Amino acid sequence: DIVLTQSPDSLSVSLGERATINCKSSQSVLYSSNQKHYLSWYQQKPGQPPKLLIYWASTRDFGVPDRFSGSGSGTDFTLTISSLQAEDVAVYYCQQHHTTPCTFGQGTKLEIK
Amino acid sequence: QVQLQESGPGLVEPSGTLSLTCRVSGFSIISANWWSWVRQPPGKGLEWIGEAYYTGDTSYNPSLKGRVTISQDKSRNQLSLNLNSVTAADTAIYYCSRRPLWYGQSSYFDFWGPGLLVTVSS
Numbered sequence: 476d477i478v479l480t481q482s483p484d485s486l487s488v489s490l491g492e493r494a495t496i497n498c499k500s501s502q503s504v505l506y507s508s509n510q511k512h513y514l515s516w517y518q519q520k521p522g523q524p525p526k527l528l529i530y531w532a533s534t535r536d537f538g539v540p541d542r543f544s545g546s547g548s549g550t551d552f553t554l555t556i557s558s559l560q561a562e563d564v565a566v567y568y569c570q571q572h573h574t575t576p577c578t579f580g581q582g583t584k585l586e587i588k
Numbered sequence: 589q590v591q592l593q594e595s596g597p598g599l600v601e602p603s604g605t606l607s608l609t610c611r612v613s614g615f616s617i618i619s620a621n622w623w624s625w626v627r628q629p630p631g632k633g634l635e636w637i638g639e640a641y642y643t644g645d646t647s648y649n650p651s652l653k654g655r656v657t658i659s660q661d662k663s664r665n666q667l668s669l670n671l672n673s674v675t676a677a678d679t680a681i682y683y684c685s686r687r688p689l690w691y692g693q694s695s696y697f698d699f700w701g702p703g704l705l706v707t708v709s710s
Contacts, residue, residue, distance in 0.1 A: 506691070515696040524683050524700035525634065536698065568634060572687075572695050576649040579634040 477501050477571050481580035487588040494556040496583045498569035503549050506573065513573035516545055516554045519582075520565045528567075529554065561587060590615040592684045592701035600708050606674050610667040610684030610701060617660055618642040622687040622694035623667045625658060627680040628703075635680075639687060639694060640667065647694075674708045681705050 478501040488494040504513045512532035517525035527536045529545035532552055542557045556563055564587060569580040596608035610623070617623055624639035638648035640658045648656050657670045667684055681703040687694040 509691055511691070513695070517697070524685075524703050525697070526700075527696055527698050530696040530698075570634075570696065572693070575647060576651070577636050577694075579636075581633050 476576055477504070477574050477578050479569050479571055479578055479580035481567075481569060481583045483583060484581070485584040485586065487586045488556075488559045489588045490561065491558050492588075494559050494563070494585055496554045496567050496569075496585070498547075498552045498554070498580050500550040500552070500571060502574075504571045504573040505549060512548060512552070513571055514545075514547070514552050515570045515572070516543075517568045517570065518563075518565045519568065525568060556585075559585075559587070590686060590699040592686070592699060594682060594684055594701045594704040596704060596706070598704070598706060600674055600678075600706060601710050602675055602708055604672075604674055604708075606669070606671040606678060606682075606706055606708070608669045608682055608684075608704060608706070610669075612665045612667065612684075612686075615686075617665050617667065618662055620689040622647075622689060623660065624685045624687050624694070624697065625667075625669045626683045626685055626697070626700075627678075628683070629677075629680045630705075637669065637671075637682075641689075676708050679706065679708045 482497045514532045516529040519525040533545045566582045591613045593611045622639040625637040640646045683703045684701045685697040686699040
């Protein structure tokens with residue numbers, strides 16, 4: 476199975492500041508035939524299911540604010556929140572679907588400093 | 589708008605079978621999408637259980653060692669999950685979710701049900 480390791484496990488950021496979450500894959504999630512990275516990001520607030528934020532490593536889902544962005548290639552990926560808002564407090568997960576079984580990172584808990 | 593709703597017993601006895609249903613509304617399960625189950629032990633991370641396509645194709649997480657069966661009822665637009673020989677380690681919130689078919693395989697999870705907590709205990 477592909478192992479996704481997120482860092483840090485938890486993060487405290489001041490309102491309006493940048494938050495950066497990393498996701499490292501144990502092997503490449505790039506599909507050479509279409510040059511797409513099979514890596515997605517989710518936000519999960521307490522008592523709610525995960526919400527899709529980013530797919531193909533850098534494409535925002537419909538309605539996701541543009542302060543959220545995804546980047547990276549190969550085995551190293553980043554989710555960036557450019558200006559943290561109070562409603563962004565959540566746990567964030569990366570997920571790969573390059574190889575079955577699809578797998579998730581362990582999660583990063585984001586809090587307000 | 590796609591809506592998913594899980595239902596079933598919230599308590600299952602050890603060694604028994606966990607059986608859940610996911611009702612899909614606003615969208616047909618007969619479509620270019622895989623319909624999946626994901627679980628999350630309380631306070632822990634996410635684990636993909638398996639999924640089904642309307643053709644009858646299924647795919648399961650090998651970690652569940654053959655204990656899982658996922659099926660579809662096209663007439664009711666529903667997805668079902670059966671997990672047998674359950675133990676306390678199977679206590680979790682169970683979610684159903686949609687995965688669009690892209691480039692010939694299932695992709696990201698774009699719609700989720702609210703989840704159902706199932707506790708395995710006597």
